[in-house]
Amino acid sequence: MKKIPPLRLRPTGLTIGQISDRTGLSPSAIRYYEEERLVHPHRTDTGQRRFERADIRRLSFVMISQSLGFSIAEIRSALAGLPSNRTPTKTDWQTISEQFRQKLDERITQMTKLRDQLDGCIGCGCLSLSNCKLYNPEDRARGRGTGPRYLMGDSPTTE
The missing domain is CATH 1.10.1660.10 (Multidrug-efflux Transporter Regulator; Chain: A; Domain 2)
Structure with missing residues (x-):
């Protein structure tokens, strides 16, 4: 055999x-x-x-x-x-997509604002631009906290 x-x-x-x-x-x-x-x-x-x-x-x-x-x-x-016991479905991926969509929309809004305001005062406290005397006299934006205050949502007109 x-x-x-x-x-x-x-x-x-x-x-x-x-x-x-x-x-x-x-x-x-x-x-x-x-x-x-x-x-x-x-x-x-x-x-x-x-x-x-x-x-x-x-x-x-x-x-x-x-x-x-x-x-x-x-x-x-x-x-x-995502499920660990099976291959993710289109619905599973759509759920993740919806989570990321909100974050992406927030980033797009922030980037658009940055693009539109980058050449102007951003309330950073640097006092190096000649027009900072108009937008941020005596570094008033610093009183609201650190960082680029106007890009973070603060307005230069509401002191």
């Missing part, structure tokens, strides 16, 4: 190299995001990382979010709302 070799199961999931090829991230970046608990690969019997296809979307979300100025902590918090 012919001896049949033991059945070897092929490990499921994507390797770190395959994830790297699909996302454009280096393996070291992917390992960093794993350390930051943004992705959760499982390990094979030999200790190799294996990722789910859904991790491609997670990592893409991380890359986009970081490019928009979101911190790792903010991204982690958003991703924590």
Whole structure:
């Protein structure tokens, strides 16, 4: 009787190299995001990382979010709302999108204000612009706190 070799199961999931090829991230970046608990690969019997296809979307979300100025902590918090026991659905991603939409709208408003007022007085207390004597005489904006007071919402006309 012919001896049949033991059945070897092929490990499921994507390797770190395959994830790297699909996302454009280096393996070291992917390992960093794993350390930051943004992705959760499982390990094979030999200790190799294996990722789910859904991790491609997670990592893409991380890359986009970081490019928009979101911190790792903010991204982690958003991703924590995704289900861990199944592939996230369109509805799951829409929930995250709605959370980020409000923050993005706030940033857009702030950036628009910055763009429109950057060449004028921002109430920073520097007293270096010639028209600061008009907008912020004797550094009155400083009385409201530190930082660029007028960009933070204070008005130069309400003293």
